[in-house]
Amino acid sequence: MSTVIFSLRSAADGDRLMLPLVRRTREPHLGMWALPGGWLDVAENLDDAAARTLAETTALAPSYLEQLYTFGDVDRAPSRTISIVYWALLRSDLVDAQRAVADAPENVEWFDVDALPELAFDHRRIAEYALWRLRNKVGYSRIAAGLLPDAFTLTELREVYEAVLGRRLDPSNFRRLLEGSDELVPTDSFRTGKHRPARLYRYNADA
């Protein structure tokens, strides 16, 4: 089992879509970066195994978890290994909290999806496939919610889309599109800070 888990993390040029990798502590590919994962237990459902192996290797608990694909090419590892791969999202407001509580393993590091290091096995291909699935799904579903707190400003939502899609979106078009749909409901709360207060929205559970 392996899991590609994405979150938004602050970088010098704004929030970036990132994923955690684990430095391997054994052969094969000792010392190389790999996706978090582990072996399926005989008495464990697949979703549970994905969540457990992710927690054991990274101390992270996903906001969203879905099976991606099963990779089983004969030559993908020295001995025949079938890998049932999941992809996951983690709300950006939970990453640091989870890592602080759970004593994150030291061999884990977050990487920008556009600047991944060399990866063990076929893990680069797997990471790229997961990214393709996320980019695809963000266009027709509410999957962005898996990367956001319960309430968020329209600017924060646009920044999620921008980080996932890897390109800038026009702020007024984005606002118009969402205000014209029934996807979001305004709350009575505002985000305050150095900018002028911005209204917080939630996804509409009835839409």
Added chain:
Amino acid sequence: MSTVIFSLRSAADGDRLMLPLVRRTREPHLGMWALPGGWLDVAENLDDAAARTLAETTALAPSYLEQLYTFGDVDRAPSRTISIVYWALLRSDLVDAQRAVADAPENVEWFDVDALPELAFDHRRIAEYALWRLRNKVGYSRIAAGLLPDAFTLTELREVYEAVLGRRLDPSNFRRLLEGSDELVPTDSFRTGKHRPARLYRYNADA
């Protein structure tokens, strides 16, 4: 490995979307209907194993084959069994030809997707998930091509959509939609028979 393979077959009320099932010849679930499948060989890629086990159990070779999902609930079979499932399409003009040549096994029968018998294991859930995927994909892709000969009339194409979606479509709307797109290219050939000649089309390889 199991494969859900769909094709269009003539029935009393027109072409129907159907899938072949195999009557089990061993325990567990001896005598029950099940999806075609078999075990993965140690030196075989997953796609190859899906095609091989499908051929061995049904003598069918798919026009289209794609991984569906990996099912691995702890209680889905008496002993722990992970099933990597594929779904497939077979052009309606090839079904009988393949079966005639290849000496189809006797314990195989085609069933209307809306009238499946009781199935072994979790195979009903798997068949329903594959049908959901097909219905979904027919809306945004050219997947219907996997159920048709290379050249087809607009009526034949509409009948594929109707069989897959399980509902009637308005013939003139359907024709207008397709004639307004660049998805299809007209050929110089016509289907002749008891009706007036109907032009044959192909999918546009450049679109």
